[in-house]
Amino acid sequence: MLIRKEHTENGGLLGIWKMEEDREELLQLFPFHLRSEAITYLHDIRSESRSIEWLSTRVMLMELLGKEQIILNREDGSPYLVDGKTNISISHTKDYATILLHESYAVGIDIETRSERVIKISAKFISDEEYIDPEQKIVHQLLHWSAKESLFKLMNEQGIDFRQHLYIHPFTPASKGIMKATETKTKENRSFCLHYEVHPDYVLTWTVGNLSK
Template sequence: MPLYKSITVNSQTAVKVWRIEESYAKLIEPLNLKPESLERVLNMKSELHQRGFLSVRHLLRNFGYTDQDLFYDSYGKPHLKDGKHISITHSFEYSGVIISDKPVGIDIEKQRPKIEIIAKKFVNYEFNYLNGNSPNYMRKLTVIWCVKESLYKLFATPGMLFKEHFMVIPFMLSDEQTVAWIDFQSKKYRYNTAFFEFDGFTCAYVIPDE
């Protein structure tokens, strides 16, 4: 079973990443999906998305949960029946799950040059320290996107915009951590952020500041 990476963030928080190598048939065979999950996966048009969906259920099993323990609210945010907080991501051949006693978010993205074209859609403050001529420009943009996507998943509040409400503090790729802020409706929230790169992908996750 290709559990790619397992990280103990702290005593209440863990991250697991799966490399999706199995076929659809191999992935679904050992799973006991509830009817709505089975219907959802069967209606997916892309086998890549199907395999991503199923690999997340394998990560749940690795945490000691089943598909029956997971449900989604009206905003599409996942929850666990025991009250622990969960966030889910999958991108191409990787998927990831973070589970904690506190609200959390996670995102995995493939590093692709096109992110430079759309940077103005999600970057504002960060342009103050980014260097568009740097060979690391694409990688740093991918970190910023992953951090902001993780914040969005954590907060799951309509009206939030990556460019206007989320801010990522300056960082070096070698730091593998930074701080992010949400400034929304006259309130400010501080989050600790960690990130790592692997096989042409970036993963970031966020947890509230103590």
């Protein structure tokens, strides 16, 4: 079910879908003439959860745009729309899927379930120079991870090391806000602004490619 449709202040279109439907219910939401093609594609996806993610994002896209659109994937796995006119970023987590669209700029979005598991892997993506609020350790680490996922999608560069190449400037998490980041993977060392939100079930981050150098 589409639980959020929002035009962002930087010209994007953001959607969040709560994945409550099963596979058959989602197929019924597909246009009739596209169902057989969807069923053929899903035949090769053994995971039920992966099938639901695939269907949910495509149904959500049609509801966001009010028309049929086809999502394909490049060789590196990144999504694109067949019409070539709109940039898209997609993310999934437990029970939720999200999409960010923009007609002019590259986009990156990420949604992550709130979980303590992030503690075990935090050293792999947070550098010693990055600040983590000890009073909000888990959510702050999760926001770092999510923000770097969003940046990775936006930049679309090969060989990015989250710990080495992506730096999140110090901030203290609130229920929502803006964080700043810098990448050192390219010679431009570009700076970014990312929006973030903290919800009871998940954190959400997104960025649009109106970049400053």
